[in-house]
Amino acid sequence: MNTLTRETRESDRAQAEQFITPPASVTEIADGYMLEIEMPGVKKDGLEISVENNELKIIGRRSLPAMEGTLIHCESCPENFRRMFEIDPSIDAEKISAKIDQGLVTLTLPKAEHVKPRKITVS
Amino acid sequence: MDPRPLLFWHEPSYRIIGDKSSIPTKEDLKIMNLIRYQAPNSTPYTALDRWSNLRDELNSFFDMPFWSGFNRTGQLFTGWSPALDLYESGDHFVAVIELPGMRKDAIDISLHDGTLTISGERKRETAKNGEAAQRTERYVGTFRRSIALPTRVDPAKVAATYQDGILKVTLPKAEEAKPKQIQVR
Numbered sequence: 001m002n003t004l005t006r007e008t009r010e011s012d013r014a015q016a017e018q019f020i021t022p023p024a025s026v027t028e029i030a031d032g033y034m035l036e037i038e039m040p041g042v043k044k045d046g047l048e049i050s051v052e053n054n055e056l057k058i059i060g061r062r063s064l065p066a067m068e069g070t071l072i073h074c075e076s077c078p079e080n081f082r083r084m085f086e087i088d089p090s091i092d093a094e095k096i097s098a099k100i101d102q103g104l105v106t107l108t109l110p111k112a113e114h115v116k117p118r119k120i121t122v123s
Numbered sequence: 124m125d126p127r128p129l130l131f132w133h134e135p136s137y138r139i140i141g142d143k144s145s146i147p148t149k150e151d152l153k154i155m156n157l158i159r160y161q162a163p164n165s166t167p168y169t170a171l172d173r174w175s176n177l178r179d180e181l182n183s184f185f186d187m188p189f190w191s192g193f194n195r196t197g198q199l200f201t202g203w204s205p206a207l208d209l210y211e212s213g214d215h216f217v218a219v220i221e222l223p224g225m226r227k228d229a230i231d232i233s234l235h236d237g238t239l240t241i242s243g244e245r246k247r248e249t250a251k252n253g254e255a256a257q258r259t260e261r262y263v264g265t266f267r268r269s270i271a272l273p274t275r276v277d278p279a280k281v282a283a284t285y286q287d288g289i290l291k292v293t294l295p296k297a298e299e300a301k302p303k304q305i306q307v308r
Contacts, residue, residue: 023260030254038261040221040288064289067219069212073270076206076221103288104224 019082022060032091032110039081040103047100049107051093056085058105090115203245203262209270214301216272216294223288224261230285232292234278239294242267274300 024037039047039060046061060081087093092112099106210217220241222230230243247263275297283292 023262025259025261026257028255028257033257036224036261038223038288040223043287067210067217069210069215069217071208072211073207073209076208076219102224102285103221 018079019059020077020079022081022083024083029108031116032108033088035085035105035107035109037081037083037105037107038103039100039105042081042100042103042105044100047098047105049096049098051087051096054087054089054093056087056093056096056107056109058083058107060105203264203266205266205268207241207268207270211273214296216276216296218270218292218294220268220290220292221288222285222290225285225288225290227285230290232281232283234276234281234294237275238269238271239292240267240269241290241292276300 022038024035027034027036037058037060039062041062041064042060043063046063048057048059048061050057058081062078062080064078087109090111091109095110097108206221208219210219218239218241222243225243225245229245230241233240233242242265244265245261245263272294276294277297280295281292283290285291
């Protein structure tokens with residue numbers, strides 16, 4: 001019984017990867033939204049973006065090069081980044097695109113065709 | 124509200140890595156104080172930004188792993204203060220600063236009287252037609268970080284790289300400051 005409890009706890013701890021929440025900005029643009037997230041130290045292949053149950057999840061894993069010498073002053077956090085957003089139903093999840101440049105992740109979330117204003121011509 | 128968040132403002136803003144239990148030496152404190160210097164931010168917008176960021180600041184405090192929350196000062200009252208790490212090895216120092224999404228030419232590095240100063244500006248992007256900010260957590264404006272280096276460096280050999288949003292400044296120690304082996308004759 002004891003052993004079982006401990007095993008569960010240990011596996012829980014192993015799964016609980018710790019993340020920090022990076023600053024993000026959301027801007028409404030002409031036909032959708034632009035989401036910018038700061039993830040310094042994250043390269044293109046360290047980025048994991050997924051949409052599940054209307055939830056957009058962005059995980060950035062850092063590949064920091066090993067540094068020579070001793071750390072004499074530290075303010076940075078070694079953890080990876082994670083940010084989650086609920087997606088508005090007007091967004092077309094299929095068309096979300098992303099890029100990363102100098103540690104800044106930019107996502108473009110276009111609005112779905114059916115919510116765009118449309119003019120109906122009278123025949 | 125749980126009074127715990129207040130701890131955040133009273134905790135020392137620095138931590139010496141390596142030996143958490145050790146009391147910082149006089150020399151350490153001198154360095155840290157200088158590192159912590161913040162030029163007052165004079166733009167009227169930032170004051171508003173700071174207050175609107177209060178909630179985010181507190182939220183992100185709880186999102187961080189407990190031990191690292193104290194590590195980083197809130198940027199609420201100081202303006203934009205990018206995280207800075209300093210490494211020391213036998214013959215050089217390396218300053219590492221997180222500056223995501225900057226242009227290379229907007230970063231200014233200077234060395235004066237043994238003090239390394241890194242400053243820069245991120246311009247507020249003017250909203251184009253039909254654009255509206257929904258949430259603004261990223262800092263805009265200027266930042267300035269200064270480090271008084273514990274030993275002399277060779278100003279001619281200072282080099283900097285900017286990659287993946289991380290600025291790395293390598294400062295080779297001056298010849299007289301390098302550790303030397305003395306032979307017993």
